[in-house]
Amino acid sequence: MNVFTDNLDGQELMLSRPQDGHALGPVADDWEAAEVWLAAVGRKSGNGSTATRDTYGYHLAKLRWYCENVGRVTPSRWSMQDVEDFYRFLEDVPDDGLCAMGAGRYALPGESGYTPFRKRPAKSSQSDIQRFVHALLKAWHSMGYIRINPMALTGTMSARKINVERSISEAVFDIVLSTLSSSDVISFSERQRQLRDVFILTAFRELGLRASELVGAKMGAFYQLTDPATRNRYWIFLVTAETGKGAKERRVPVTRALLASLMVYRQAFGLPALPAHGDDTPLLLSSRTKVVHIGDKKIKHVSDRRFFGAWHAIGTRQGLYKIVKERLALAQSFLVASGKLELAAELEKASPHWLRHTFAKAALLKGQSMREVASLLGHASVDTTMIYTDQDALDLVRALERTSPETIAVEQSIPS
Numbered sequence: 001m002n003v004f005t006d007n008l009d010g011q012e013l014m015l016s017r018p019q020d021g022h023a024l025g026p027v028a029d030d031w032e033a034a035e036v037w038l039a040a041v042g043r044k045s046g047n048g049s050t051a052t053r054d055t056y057g058y059h060l061a062k063l064r065w066y067c068e069n070v071g072r073v074t075p076s077r078w079s080m081q082d083v084e085d086f087y088r089f090l091e092d093v094p095d096d097g098l099c100a101m102g103a104g105r106y107a108l109p110g111e112s113g114y115t116p117f118r119k120r121p122a123k124s125s126q127s128d129i130q131r132f133v134h135a136l137l138k139a140w141h142s143m144g145y146i147r148i149n150p151m152a153l154t155g156t157m158s159a160r161k162i163n164v165e166r167s168i169s170e171a172v173f174d175i176v177l178s179t180l181s182s183s184d185v186i187s188f189s190e191r192q193r194q195l196r197d198v199f200i201l202t203a204f205r206e207l208g209l210r211a212s213e214l215v216g217a218k219m220g221a222f223y224q225l226t227d228p229a230t231r232n233r234y235w236i237f238l239v240t241a242e243t244g245k246g247a248k249e250r251r252v253p254v255t256r257a258l259l260a261s262l263m264v265y266r267q268a269f270g271l272p273a274l275p276a277h278g279d280d281t282p283l284l285l286s287s288r289t290k291v292v293h294i295g296d297k298k299i300k301h302v303s304d305r306r307f308f309g310a311w312h313a314i315g316t317r318q319g320l321y322k323i324v325k326e327r328l329a330l331a332q333s334f335l336v337a338s339g340k341l342e343l344a345a346e347l348e349k350a351s352p353h354w355l356r357h358t359f360a361k362a363a364l365l366k367g368q369s370m371r372e373v374a375s376l377l378g379h380a381s382v383d384t385t386m387i388y389t390d391q392d393a394l395d396l397v398r399a400l401e402r403t404s405p406e407t408i409a410v411e412q413s414i415p416s
Contacts, residue, residue, distance in 0.1 A: 014073045022144040030074045037139050051212050059132040061116040078150045090126045167357035168346045176331040189287040192268045197327050199265040206258040208359030211317045211352040216243035220279040250378045282313035324352045
């Protein structure tokens with residue numbers, strides 16, 4: 001079979017070598033073959049959710065950049081050695097493999113210094129990327145695109161595990177919110193961003209959402225539910241099948257603090273304090289406006305576009321991640337300046353997902369049952385939720401207390 005090559009700086013690139021008669025249809029190269037598979041992954045969800053498809057798309061960009069710039073071998077030509085080389089690259093991405101940053105932003109695709117790696121992948125991220133590649137090659141093999149799966153013997157790293165230490169205390173969370181709320185703002189747009197970001201942090205704290213569930217939500221996710229027994233009306237937040245992990249809906253009660261934050265945030269963007277039923281406005285708005293047309297007239301003036309509510313939206317997890325990290329860094333700087341270095345250290349590596357863990361631990365400490373917290377978090381099994389509590393160890397301790405209480409090392413609680 002012919003070997004197709006390209007040449008970059010004198011280093012030969014080994015291009016796609018699919019098998020004859022494969023079932024992926026007419027594809028020009030491995031990257032088109034990958035897109036065919038990704039489209040099938042998207043259809044497999046059965047509910048239109050793009051969460052898995054989008055995540056795999058990010059991993060594919062990393063794989064392609066590596067193949068074209070480092071490994072110089074496309075995946076359909078990989079051997080076990082190529083797999084091992086890729087693993088080693090992920091373990092320690094060199095400086096020139098990280099995306100360049102300048103003028104307050106990362107380089108974009110097509111710009112000098114761009115790569116899809118903004119930072120070196122953590123162990124859990126390496127595992128995610130490896131599992132993606134394994135799934136891709138397995139699918140290619142089953143469709144006859146490649147003769148042998150080079151990862152058949154290599155496998156992947158262990159699955160991602162919840163690290164319950166990746167959370168921040170409620171006290172530090174209060175400092176994050178108070179620092180943000182009290183920070184000086186000058187412009188109208190700064191005030192909008194401040195109130196929006198207070199809402200974002202409060203939503204993470206009060207709802208325990210995943211980043212994808214928050215960034216993909218609409219204002220209409222907030223709705224009222226009447227209890228037939230008491231006739232009381234309660235606010236609920238709906239995580240839709242389109243954004244929920246595993247295409248599962250769930251409903252989370254809304255706290256007073258979150259509702260108050262939502263109302264102030266909406267009013268800052270010229271919206272009624274409370275969302276109407278079915279409001280399809282994106283939940284996370286940008287202070288930037290977009291050009292709109294009223295009839296044949298183009299509305300160009302910013303103040304007019306604000307009047308018509310022509311706001312851009314925060315539409316990606318990366319955008320949300322950046323917002324949260326910037327606000328956490330603000331609080332961290334305040335704590336460092338105040339000499340509270342131990343508290344500041346809690347925020348050094350914190351991320352949106354840390355705030356989800358914070359919610360879970362706080363809910364359990366307040367006495368909510370394991371099953372209730374599992375439902376709030378959207379866990380498929382309470383076994384996942386139990387990780388937050390050392391429940392297995394507690395069950396063994398209680399069993400020994402019943403059978404051999406004199407053998408347990410225990411410090412008696414002091415009556416309050």
